Amino acid sequence: MQPPRRVMIIYNPAAGPREMTREIQAVARRWEGRGWSVIIRITERPGMATELAHEAALEGFDWVVAAGGDGTVNEVANGLVGLPSALGVLPVGTGNVWARQLGLPTYPLVHPLRVQVAAQLLEAARIHLIDVGRANGRYFLLWAGIGLDAQVAQQMEPRDRGTKRLGALAYLIAAALIARDFPAMRATVFIDGRRRIRGRTLVVLVANAQLYGGLVRIAPQALLDDGYLNICVFRGMGLPWALRHFINVFGGRHLQDPAVKFFTGRQVLVETRPVVPVQVDGEPIGHTPMVFEVVPRSLRILVPPTAPASLFRDST
Numbered sequence: 001m002q003p004p005r006r007v008m009i010i011y012n013p014a015a016g017p018r019e020m021t022r023e024i025q026a027v028a029r030r031w032e033g034r035g036w037s038v039i040i041r042i043t044e045r046p047g048m049a050t051e052l053a054h055e056a057a058l059e060g061f062d063w064v065v066a067a068g069g070d071g072t073v074n075e076v077a078n079g080l081v082g083l084p085s086a087l088g089v090l091p092v093g094t095g096n097v098w099a100r101q102l103g104l105p106t107y108p109l110v111h112p113l114r115v116q117v118a119a120q121l122l123e124a125a126r127i128h129l130i131d132v133g134r135a136n137g138r139y140f141l142l143w144a145g146i147g148l149d150a151q152v153a154q155q156m157e158p159r160d161r162g163t164k165r166l167g168a169l170a171y172l173i174a175a176a177l178i179a180r181d182f183p184a185m186r187a188t189v190f191i192d193g194r195r196r197i198r199g200r201t202l203v204v205l206v207a208n209a210q211l212y213g214g215l216v217r218i219a220p221q222a223l224l225d226d227g228y229l230n231i232c233v234f235r236g237m238g239l240p241w242a243l244r245h246f247i248n249v250f251g252g253r254h255l256q257d258p259a260v261k262f263f264t265g266r267q268v269l270v271e272t273r274p275v276v277p278v279q280v281d282g283e284p285i286g287h288t289p290m291v292f293e294v295v296p297r298s299l300r301i302l303v304p305p306t307a308p309a310s311l312f313r314d315s316t
């Protein structure tokens with residue numbers, strides 16, 4: 001691959017269980033040592049990473065690297081869709097699902113060396129053009145969630161550092177409490193104009209990638225460059241159904257459960273009664289009804305050599 005001439009690192013100091021400024025500066029020095037021009041920009045508020053990334057792309061930066069978690073990656077991606085700059089990630093967030101999806105090191109949570117290893121892997125990355133999802137004018141890389149999981153995101157975000165240190169555990173406890181009180185949701189799901197689901201539903205997931213929440217492969221056959229979204233509908237209502245799905249998902253058996261319906265498509269419309277929240281890449285973005293569509297091959301990303309080949313239809 002052509003080495004980049006100009007790199008912008010967009011660092012979110014609010015991401016992750018602790019501040020990583022020094023580690024990010026070390027990455028910048030490392031890359032400058034290779035003769036690249038590197039600028040670090042620090043976000044001061046939600047949404048700013050999108051503006052910085054968009055400006056960087058218009059100014060001709062070759063790489064725009066999100067230093068943060070999935071929220072930061074999502075914001076940076078939103079500034080780059082349709083433009084030539086390539087998106088990279090230095091995983092210094094909490095969940096870091098996108099980084100994990102690409103095989104970058106994400107454990108242990110706060111290990112400084114992890115960032116340097118990720119930087120080294122990016123040096124060996126290739127550039128690949130991938131699909132993104134779009135909902136309510138917002139692009140997503142990983143998934144959109146409608147229903148119970150978005151309710152959890154809505155109640156948990158923004159998390160303070162104490163909650164972030166609890167990591168997945170805090171999410172699981174919150175999910176159980178929220179599932180207990182989650183109202184009976186009736187969902188109607190249209191895929192490419194055809195009605196495919198109607199009735200009691202806990203969660204509808206519209207996935208672009210394979211991983212969900214960092215721990216489970218919710219859509220094992222999802223490809224990042226095939227022009228399709230993967231739709232997973234979890235039927236039922238109430239805590240017993242939530243537990244059933246939870247156990248199956250963690251055991252990797254959810255796709256064999258007749259109460260889980262799986263589809264692929266390019267456009268999804270989800271209507272619900274009552275109205276429920278929607279999240280993309282872990283960030284609440286609004287409420288139903290909402291349309292989700294694929295924007296094929298619209299974002300360049302840096303793919304480290306550790307990324308699983310099973311993520312791509314085209315390996316070049």
Ligand SMILES: Nc1ncnc2c1ncn2[C@@H]1O[C@H](COP(=O)(O)OP(=O)(O)OP(=O)(O)O)[C@@H](O)[C@H]1O
Nearest residue numbers: 015016043044046068069070071072093094095096
């Ligand atoms: N200076 C800032 N102060 C407060 N929040 C910020 C700032 N800059 C960005 N943000 C917001 O911080 C939020 C959380 O960031 P991010 O998702 O990257 O970290 P995380 O939640 O720790 O990680 P993950 O999503 O991987 O679990 C984002 O939604 C972003 O809009």
